Amino acid sequence: MGVATINDVARLAGVSIKTVSRVMNREPNVREETRAKVLSVAESLQYRPSQSARSLAGSRSFLIGLLFDNPSAAYVTDVQLGAAARCRASGRHLVIEPVDTAAPDLPKLVRETCRALRLDGVILTPPVCDDARVLDVLEQMGVPYVRLAPNRDPDRSPRVTMDDRAAAAEMTRKLIALGHTDIGFVIGHPDHGASELRRQGFVDAMREAGLETRPDRMIQGRFSFRSGFDAGEALLGQGRPTAVFASNDDMALGVMAAARQLGLDVPRDLSIAGFDDTPAAQSVWPPLTTVAQPIGAMAAAAADMIIDGEAAHPHTGAPPSRELGFTLRMRGSTVEPA
Amino acid sequence: MGVATINDVARLAGVSIKTVSRVMNREPNVREETRAKVLSVAESLQYRPSQSARSLAGSRSFLIGLLFDNPSAAYVTDVQLGAAARCRASGRHLVIEPVDTAAPDLPKLVRETCRALRLDGVILTPPVCDDARVLDVLEQMGVPYVRLAPNRDPDRSPRVTMDDRAAAAEMTRKLIALGHTDIGFVIGHPDHGASELRRQGFVDAMREAGLETRPDRMIQGRFSFRSGFDAGEALLGQGRPTAVFASNDDMALGVMAAARQLGLDVPRDLSIAGFDDTPAAQSVWPPLTTVAQPIGAMAAAAADMIIDGEAAHPHTGAPPSRELGFTLRMRGSTVEPA
DNA sequence: CTGAAAGCGCTTACAG
DNA sequence: CTGAAAGCGCTTACAG
Numbered sequence: 001m002g003v004a005t006i007n008d009v010a011r012l013a014g015v016s017i018k019t020v021s022r023v024m025n026r027e028p029n030v031r032e033e034t035r036a037k038v039l040s041v042a043e044s045l046q047y048r049p050s051q052s053a054r055s056l057a058g059s060r061s062f063l064i065g066l067l068f069d070n071p072s073a074a075y076v077t078d079v080q081l082g083a084a085a086r087c088r089a090s091g092r093h094l095v096i097e098p099v100d101t102a103a104p105d106l107p108k109l110v111r112e113t114c115r116a117l118r119l120d121g122v123i124l125t126p127p128v129c130d131d132a133r134v135l136d137v138l139e140q141m142g143v144p145y146v147r148l149a150p151n152r153d154p155d156r157s158p159r160v161t162m163d164d165r166a167a168a169a170e171m172t173r174k175l176i177a178l179g180h181t182d183i184g185f186v187i188g189h190p191d192h193g194a195s196e197l198r199r200q201g202f203v204d205a206m207r208e209a210g211l212e213t214r215p216d217r218m219i220q221g222r223f224s225f226r227s228g229f230d231a232g233e234a235l236l237g238q239g240r241p242t243a244v245f246a247s248n249d250d251m252a253l254g255v256m257a258a259a260r261q262l263g264l265d266v267p268r269d270l271s272i273a274g275f276d277d278t279p280a281a282q283s284v285w286p287p288l289t290t291v292a293q294p295i296g297a298m299a300a301a302a303a304d305m306i307i308d309g310e311a312a313h314p315h316t317g318a319p320p321s322r323e324l325g326f327t328l329r330m331r332g333s334t335v336e337p338a
Numbered sequence: 339m340g341v342a343t344i345n346d347v348a349r350l351a352g353v354s355i356k357t358v359s360r361v362m363n364r365e366p367n368v369r370e371e372t373r374a375k376v377l378s379v380a381e382s383l384q385y386r387p388s389q390s391a392r393s394l395a396g397s398r399s400f401l402i403g404l405l406f407d408n409p410s411a412a413y414v415t416d417v418q419l420g421a422a423a424r425c426r427a428s429g430r431h432l433v434i435e436p437v438d439t440a441a442p443d444l445p446k447l448v449r450e451t452c453r454a455l456r457l458d459g460v461i462l463t464p465p466v467c468d469d470a471r472v473l474d475v476l477e478q479m480g481v482p483y484v485r486l487a488p489n490r491d492p493d494r495s496p497r498v499t500m501d502d503r504a505a506a507a508e509m510t511r512k513l514i515a516l517g518h519t520d521i522g523f524v525i526g527h528p529d530h531g532a533s534e535l536r537r538q539g540f541v542d543a544m545r546e547a548g549l550e551t552r553p554d555r556m557i558q559g560r561f562s563f564r565s566g567f568d569a570g571e572a573l574l575g576q577g578r579p580t581a582v583f584a585s586n587d588d589m590a591l592g593v594m595a596a597a598r599q600l601g602l603d604v605p606r607d608l609s610i611a612g613f614d615d616t617p618a619a620q621s622v623w624p625p626l627t628t629v630a631q632p633i634g635a636m637a638a639a640a641a642d643m644i645i646d647g648e649a650a651h652p653h654t655g656a657p658p659s660r661e662l663g664f665t666l667r668m669r670g671s672t673v674e675p676a
Numbered sequence: 677c678t679g680a681a682a683g684c685g686c687t688t689a690c691a692g
Numbered sequence: 693c694t695g696a697a698a699g700c701g702c703t704t705a706c707a708g
Contacts, residue, residue: 095433
């Protein structure tokens with residue numbers, strides 16, 4: 001009794017366990033009739049190959065690790081949903097490891113987890129994907145990994161990204177199309193690779209439209225609400241722009257708060273756009289126009305790269321990468337200038 | 339070369355693999371000197387027992403499953419953090435399975451996952467923990483499981499809960515202590531077990547203070563923002579109460595919106611309290627007074643029950659359960675009546 | 677197209 | 693306190 005094993009299936013199907021193994025792994029070289037027989041017996045016994053035995057005998061564990069250091073709950077669950085779907089479709093499972101990027105023993109934790117579980121691969125979200133110590137360990141152990149939207153040294157390893165520059169340019173074009181010609185821009189944190197890309201995208205679209213990008217319209221921020229608030233105060237004095245595009249939602253909300261403080265009505269007196277489509281973007285009033293990253297799809301792509309073996313070391317030439325499209329979410333915070 | 343195995347450690351330490359096994363599993367009957375020697379060799383080899391081999395040879399997989407059907411991203415990540423911490427401390431790992439409670443093949447998915455992974459146990463969050471089909475499969479397969487805050491048939495299996503009735507009573511006492519004597523109450527969804535407990539807690543505290551609980555002050559809601567808004571409109575007409583206690587935050591925010599619509603100032607004209615401490619509770623203005631569930635601690639307790647074998651079938655007598663304390667978060671939405 | 681043998685790295689059940 | 697043998701349920705590498 002108990003749970004059926006490969007031996008039970010083989011006996012009842014009148015074949016060897018090797019044949020059962022072939023069928024379960026969808027290997028070629030099995031007569032159709034034999035395959036059907038094995039499948040039917042397996043089904044009737046509710047047989048599922050033991051992951052432990054497969055992992056021990058073979059080289060794969062059918063387990064993919066997901067390392068994250070809570071950027072935001074919404075982001076993390078979107079990543080999990082996207083990755084878990086692909087894992088399930090390929091008979092794998094997702095093991096999660098919440099980590100602390102600041103912890104000195106993070107490399108040790110990663111090493112021990114990989115050793116114990118023999119992970120087929122690891123998906124890294126920001127900011128873990130920018131921790132060189134973690135990448136070192138993974139490479140040293142030969143564990144395939146994929147980085148989601150890496151900032152530092154992006155060409156180092158397999159990754160999935162979004163075209164931040166194109167997205168920022170597209171959003172800027174939308175503002176211009178609404179009729180705005182004097183647009184303020186809040187730059188992101190200087191250590192964050194996406195900041196420069198988004199800034200470039202803004203400049204691209206302004207130039208393309210023949211609009212000037214005045215230095216006093218470009219304020220350096222740090223991706224925080226507070227820095228957005230400060231940038232708002234700096235931008236919204238005399239002769240203010242009719243629209244402000246902030247490099248992320250937190251800063252956009254800071255600009256919105258500063259505008260209120262100054263007695264301005266959003267969006268009548270000022271249009272505001274952000275980037276990221278965080279949950280807060282929809283719960284403020286007016287709802288914030290922003291750029292949505294395809295988070296779930298990016299995680300799914302990362303899982304695919306591991307499952308397909310694309311992420312395996314070593315890479316011949318440049319490490320593989322995939323770039324996914326973005327979505328503009330035009331909401332109430334942006335209208336035609338008064 | 340490659341990864342060190344138990345044989346490598348045994349050879350270098352000059353002992354049998356059985357002794358290495360004893361040391362790694364913290365079993366008794368090993369001389370202190372021998373233990374130290376083995377530990378030192380294991381350390382130098384960066385040896386970690388293979389989870390697959392342990393699982394195949396023994397009965398444990400060192401894997402705990404977490405089934406969830408996205409109640410809210412914040413809830414899910416809190417649960418994961420709490421459970422993952424205990425898993426890590428005990429050398430286990432957390433496998434997540436996002437599921438769709440409405441899917442007809444959910445029982446099949448659960449069965450196959452348990453078979454393939456030989457999970458040591460499963461943690462179930464609402465609403466998955468109330469799906470009888472899932473519980474049936476788990477019991478039939480002998481997989482220990484713990485339910486987090488179950489609603490239906492709570493005595494059926496091991497669980498971790500919070501005292502909803504006491505929490506609602508305590509919150510009500512706080513409102514009374516502020517000086518409120520005429521308090522409205524919005525009842526939760528009728529299908530949700532916690533609704534009745536929270537209602538009872540409210541009534542307990544009112545009676546205890548010698549205050550009347552008028553039927554027209556108790557409005558049936560459905561846990562949604564909309565039902566809270568409707569309840570607010572029903573409660574806030576002529577001769578309105580000075581405070582409203584809603585059975586969850588979504589409804590409390592609905593009441594708040596209704597109060598605004600009616601031209602009332604919160605908290606000056608009306609104090610409002612909720613239940614759950616959702617992220618929105620802190621981001622509205624004024625911040626919402628509410629009851630915080632110890633979500634991470636509840637998940638940690640559930641993991642402990644699996645790790646300690648407490649959740650194993652069959653239970654002699656009533657299934658084990660743990661009840662954790664709540665926290666009242668008194669914020670700006672509640673003040674003394676005008 | 678199919679199978680017999682060996683072995684993956686551990687734990688279990690005994691023996692001493 | 694320690695160890696030799698068997699076996700967990702598969703896959704790998706061959707052989708036919």
